[in-house]
Amino acid sequence: MASSGIDVPGSATADYVMHERDKEYDSGYKKEVHEEAQIPYDSDSLSQHAVRSDQTHRQLRPRHIQLIGIGGTIGTALYVQIGKGLLNGGPGSLFLAFTIWCTFILAVTNCMNEMVTYLPISSPFIRFAGRYVDEAFGVAAGYNFFVFEAALVPFEIVACNVIIQYWSDAVPVGGIIAIIIVLYAIINLFAVQWYGESEFWLALGKVLLIVGLIIFTFITMLGGNPIHDRFGFRYWKNPGAFAALYREGNLGRFLGFLQCLIQASFTIAGPDYVSMAAGEAENPRKVMPKAFNGVFYRLTAFFVLGSLAVGILVPHNDQTLKDAFLNGLPGAAASPYVVAMDRLKIVILPDIVNAMVLASAFSAGNSYVYCASRSLFGLALEGKAPKILTKCTKSGVPIYCVGVTLAIALLSFLQVSNNAAKVLSWFVSLVTASQLINFAVMAFTFIKWKNACDAQGFDRNLLPHKSFWQPFSAWYAFTGCTIMAFVGGYTVFIDDFWNVPDFLFSYLMIGVFPVIFVSWKLIKKTKWLKPHEVQLRTAEVEEIEEYTRNYVARPPKTRWHGYLDKIFSA
Template sequence: MFFTFVVMLGGNPIGDRFGFRYWNNPGSFQEYYKTGDLGRWLGFLACLIQASFTIAGPDYVSMAAGETVNPRRELPRAYNGVFYRLTTFFVLGTLCIGILVPYDDPTLKNAFENDLPGAAASPYVVAMDRLKISVLPHIVNAMVLGAAFSAGNSYVYCASRSLYGLALDGKAPRVFTKCTKSGVPIYCVGIVLVIALLAFLQVSNSASIVLQWFVNLVTASQLINFAVVSFTYTRFRKACMAQGISRESLPYRSRGQPYVAYIATVCTAVMAFVGGYEVFLPGNWDIPTFFFSYTMIGVFPVLYFGWKIIHRTKVRKPEEVDLVTGLAEVEEYTRNYVHVPSKNPFGRFLDFVFG
């Protein structure tokens, strides 16, 4: 963002003070499939569908609760940190991209059309090349590599812990409960790493199509997951109200509830249905794309109702929901926990900002 601010005001080797030029020529919205307002809306929708793949992340924070020293104190800080980071890097980062590069840049279009690897499709690298900036593109490449490693590390952790939790609940083979002496679910990590090898499909143009199918499948799964999480919160809130548990007693309280949860439930559910809408446009019908975009929408109710029927479970009323099992132990641990302030200045700054 600092880079964008500097170069847009002329701080670049060619002295081009371009400002918001590309918002006027060729424009801030590209037409997609159709012309006019409908085409611009479809272009925005296409970007929104791609962005929905990144919806996973905030919910991953809660997965670390079982391995956090003092979750009732640390997790609220983490939630606040995630919110501000997403707002800063995703929203403002998108704004910067629109400022730096026009959507019809030939280098950028070629990178996407030919599935060029690495940071070749990065708008920042394209902008640096346009402005004759050297060295920085290599730094961006290194940052992209670091970000990919960080994301991979996060996904391996979350996926392996999810599989481990399913195994403990009897919803996955018991072999996945096997842990090392240090507590690492070794078989869970192993199977996740094997699945991660699918990423090598990207090295081939033809195989990258298969990878895109998996991306569509995962995106739909994440959207459904987020919709379920949001809906579950609304039921949790009703259970608290029915059992006389004050919201003020909770260690973390987000703003705008329950309306934000309702909005999130509806929006994510709608996005799951429109994620593969392009196959319904004239001349775009593709059976594999259709199935990989909408399979999870059909699988989800089958799994849900199948579990209900086979195990004869029922939907509990708000006053019947168990909100107290294990709570006494957590509260006792929290009361006896002694917080040691950070000696690092940066750590103290984070304590001040995020509580």
Template sequence: MNSNPSPSASDADAGTISDITAGSQALHRKLGGKEVQLFAIGGAIGTSLYVQMGAALPKGGPAGLFIAFIVWGTIMWAVNECFAEMVTYLPVPSPFIRFGGEWVDKSLGFAMAWNFFLNMAFLVPFELVAMNIMITFWTDKVPVAAIIVAMIVLYAILNVISVRYFGIAEFYLSIFKVILMLGLFLFTFITMVGGNPEHDRYGFRYWNNPGAFVEHLSSGGTGRFLGVLSCVYQASFSICGPEYISMVAAEAENPRKVLPSAYRSFVWRILLFFVGSALCMGIVIPYNDPTLLAILGGDMSGSGTGAASPYVIAMQRLKIHGLPHLVNALIMTSIFSAGNGLLFAATRTLHGMSMEGHAPRFLSRCTKGGVPIWALAVSLSFCLLAFLQVNSSSAEAMTYLVDLVTCCQLINYGSTALTYRHFYSALAKQGISRDTLPYKGRFQPYTSYLAMGGTAFMLLAGGYDLFLTGGWDVMWFFLDYGMIAFFLIALLGWKLVSKSKYVWPGTADLTLGGLKEEIDNYQAVYLSDQQGKKKGVLDRLFD
């Protein structure tokens, strides 16, 4: 199974969106089970788990934050089941975008491609803003503009000269991110039972004082509900993962064995990393922590304003010397890695779109080293959004980008669930038993209904505060709903231009123009070659 098109593949295969993914191009070999899972974990663990989730704590309280992540985690599990069944059946490059175009409508694939590119592109300046916040932990003497320019230059250099080493670096950085996250969980447990310089056994103190819930924008039960809703919105930004597994589907060494394991473990990643971090953040600091509120409100000046991570704030409160500096530095390496990886993904996405005819042709031009230089330049230009923090607080600029990214992610997930409905109907009408699939999604098709309903609800509820406070703001309305309009314009516009036809449920070509047969042949050859070979400890663990 090659990532490059075979002679029998359709012309559309020549430039599939993630044909050049981080792992495939940098490693120049197929990915094993441990590598696929670590890429997925590394892609999911980012700034939000260390810093951004704390922004929702003052709105919902510790219990509200915890409940919200469980609720949205359930919806993301449903989304994962849709991804898993389709991608393991046909592990092709950029599968969820390709499936939307082939099984629903070409215009849907076009709109999903642009939406996915913008999702990646908006996340790069988000990481730049986060980096500035973390640097101000030590000093605020460095101009914001200087930090942004320096980061843009470094990203440009790294994406031009070190592409071949990118996948290897991200593989080991993913291991590092997991260790850092587990270390913070361990810090929470040890300190809450009294293992700190203050000998303070604070336990779940902050769930009682100041309280487990916050009344947000209203009083009573309505206010508490809105507090939880605001935390669910934060969770819809923070929790991700199925798309990262899908991005490397075509590069997996044994996709129909490796990918099901990766998707099955997603629910445990939700519980461990996302729900676990939501619980820990509500334990280590109260929702009315003055340092956190000052940072979020942009009222704090001087060194120390970078202590935006609830973990770092807790370490300072407990007078644990040295550790806050170490953790802050480690989080910065994760932020830098995340931004570099996202820029790489955005660049290759745009390059692939150009080769498909979904973006201007000049974006497909590459240097002698294979770097799509014009696509890189366009992707880098999105970093200029980070300059928003020059005239406003970093926390406010970060909120702008969170709104844009959240909308993009929700559209991606909802579109994938819709695509699954067409896939499910085609299986039923073409007499293909789901019991024969490499991965059989649980409780389908009801799971897909939950995925579509949950994502649609959050898309519409994203601007709830605009309608409840009475303080209408055009800018915030655009941030909350602008990407929906862009998606619809892209979908309808491309449909008019290309005159694409809607694929009625049950009529989709599940062989994808003969690609399924090629994958079946690859699988048979691979299994024959692997007979009798011994597996390492890590391979057995991840299998």
């Protein structure tokens, strides 16, 4: 029913408006006036009012959320695999593709920011899909995201092993894999703040590395290198900004650009990782909008400038870079940054870069363990996975979900009997389409959410955060991500490139998603929700509003932590 401007008693809008009328705005966020309702601070870090019905604890500080979002997105792809994009499309195509894809990520971030800030629960976008669209849709989205994240764990473990081999292959492959899995278990099976603190420092290392490499590019291109070569944008002119791929002429250059766009769609993310931390964030209605925006703008700067940097440092026809990927050279040897350092006769730095890339890969895998376990936890909370998976430790860690994720990580032992490059390609092909499906699900869920708000007269202006350019932004994200999911494996349809394994790995999840959706819908007889049937106010909304009213800021443990909170929470 369309809004007539009059609040109907018992309606979602009336309840929400009455609840909000006793509030006043403070710097754009709603803050309760009634101080007597606050729960006093307890030294056990808000444990009295941070524990919710899903047993997890709100102990992640703003700086943790910021760096978790950044750390989960920045992996070896930004430092090493980005070189493939340069070879395929050239510096111009790479830069344009990464810039364009960031606009789609902005649109997805815009959608998730509004919904998650209103209801910051565990595994939010998975559960929103079931609540605002169709229960079967949420199940399909949940398992798609779980498979995506869980498959990335062994991907990063194998990557860590390959990176270590840059220095020496004396350590047995199986031994390194076992050590990494044990470290992930230690970090993720203890209290969530352990994960948040460890990921903060690991992600900070990633930030310092990419910032350092961008500065390195600027200095060396102006002649600040051992051979005093002031090369500037030389490689954009010779051999050129746009490389032809598979075909000659404009068609080849377009295919090169398309390959760079596919590379960008696999490399750039962000809103999914920020969302997954919402259920364990302190004061989420204030923290999450800043986290979404901060992570997006920082990542955009890193990815866009990073794509520009590699195109400045190395020509797209560099034989050393080609051989590195062709022969599967270990670690940073295939990084365009290391190739550039070798060209410029720079020593020591390649080893430092390799060490930082190792930390980057380890951190990314750590984030994937967290996100995969929380997505499975969300499915269990909704009754879509075995109930035993809802069990949490006293510290609020979904222990069995973490265990299942670590069990899947054992797939990394495939490297013991197979070529590392081959194993990596299996995982990359499997998850690329899954990530695009995730983003399409987020955008479509927002479309249904907005339709429900409009139909029920639910005033979105009263929300803690309202997204902009809607519903255009959501449709833009949904259309772009859906198209790219089907385009991702286009090379198998080109003459002489067809092969069954590549086709299956590229399109497997696109086929699995509707199968899960239809199967669950037929078995459970679920209903495609109409706008007026969507429940916009639930007990969980009341719960988060009570938490917000009673929230008392937790002081930092040390002065040093206080400085970090101020620096990384903006």
